[in-house]
């Protein structure tokens with residue numbers, strides 16, 4: 001099969017209904033990823049023939065995409081803050097809006113020797129990025145999922161980031177004071193999960209399910225946060241649509257005040273920075 005026929009067939013087979021907005025473009029992306037080449041290289045050689053193993057991989061990936069498997073799980077990588085992170089179905093695929101959390105963390109003016117904790121680290125994208133961007137910070141990261149931690153540890157090694165990963169249920173077993181805590185915990189109300197896109201349904205439920213009101217896990221974290229946050233410290237939380245107001249109320253009851261709230265590109269309040277009162 002040559003590149004042109006592979007792309008035409010791929011584009012015809014990829015269904016728009018699972019959220020593939022531009023099937024021809026996605027076919028190029030998949031072929032480039034399956035071949036380990038750039039999209040420009042693929043586009044410039046329409047009459048070149050695919051090696052057998054590339055053809056098999058490409059056809060298998062088109063089939064899986066038709067079944068809704070996210071493209072990043074097929075490639076096994078996703079870019080975050082300009083770096084490629086390994087991903088598997090054990091972890092949430094890092095979202096572009098979570099880069100906002102990094103932006104806010106780096107702007108907070110935290111000292112050079114800070115202790116930092118990322119709760120619900122998943123692929124480790126937040127913890128690893130912070131450790132690489134601020135090499136003198138001591139960064140810890142926790143997740144309840146052992147499978148996610150395996151992926152996160154590999155990402156730490158990949159970027160030579162000295163992150164201390166450990167398994168745990170939120171911060172119950174954590175002691176000591178932290179200047180910065182980051183948390184992008186599951187926040188989707190459980191009755192909305194079934195209505196999410198087929199692609200999101202392939203992501204781990206443990207990374208998405210926030211219980212009946214979406215805030216079960218976040219509110220459990222809030223109840224314990226002041227204990228491990230230094231008086232001068234801050235916690236940055238990523239939240240879902242319409243969750244900032246209830247979280248502000250919950251936080252106030254736990255001795256935390258809102259220092260900042262930040263909207264995402266879609267105008268939705270996405271990030272909240274909390275500090276001990």
Ligand SMILES: C[S@@+](CC[C@H](N)C(=O)[O-])C[C@H]1O[C@@H](n2cnc3c(N)ncnc32)[C@H](O)[C@@H]1O
Nearest residue numbers: 092094120121122143144145169170184206207
């Ligand atoms: C929304 S994902 C975020 C992953 C990553 N921080 C990111 O921003 O892409 C939430 C993560 O929290 C973890 N998690 C869920 N409940 C937890 C708990 N009780 N304690 C620790 N981690 C938890 C999940 O395993 C998942 O990896």
